[in-house]
Amino acid sequence: MATSFGSRDNVNAPRRKTAPGKAETALLEPFEGLAIGDVFVPVTTDDCSAALDEIRTAGAVGFDTESKPVFRKGVSRPGPDLVQFATSHRAFIFQLQRTECRPFVSEILLADDILKVGFDLRSDRCALHKFLGIEVKSVLDLCAVFRKRGYRNTTGVRAAVGMVLHRSFNKSKHVTTSDWSKLQLSSNQLVYAANDAYAALMVWEALGRPPIGKK
Secondary structure, eight states: OOOOOOOOOOTTTTOOOOOOHHHTTTOOOBOOOOOOOEEEEEOOOHHHHHHHHHHHHHOEEEEEEOOOOOOOOOOOOOSSSSSEESSSEEEEEEEEEEEEHHHHHHHHOOTTTTTEESSSSSHHHHHHHHOOOEEEEEEHHHHHHHHHHTTTSSSOOOHHHHIIIOOOOOHHHHHHHHHHOOOSSOOHHHHHHHHHHHHHHHHHHHOOOOOTTTT
């Protein structure tokens, strides 16, 4: 039986749209994301250069960051540990601890001809500004797209995948709170990070590829 999502309105209240909850999206078929064989972690400058060329050729990529969680009050990480970009068939996981990767990440983030698409990117952009000293350009936050379409609260990747792609996007809390600062990341970590970016790109494409500043 198909699951449908829509507004949950009182008949006397103004019309508004509400994103589906976790329990609702859990009823859907699983999202088929990228597998470990589709994930590339650049290590050398040649790796980074090749990744940059492929990302620039794509023109638009899913975008996200990951940071090692800090559980002590008042203590914050100096910046993201990973920056991930995804094309329609591959994800690139840049580890910012590798200093040779940083100029390439900055070039991608500053490129006007590479659209970076993601969800709830304000904190990611602030962290990257502190860590790399740059302002990310040509970026589309899909939360803003959903707000313009009548969804009042923040629409995250799980809800968006459910509404737009009709799939369940599960995020493991164990992986979410894992140590992203390790140079040797597990397959689960790499696949998780890759699909955070990949799912954003798939939602954007399913929405008709809305440009920056438009619905």
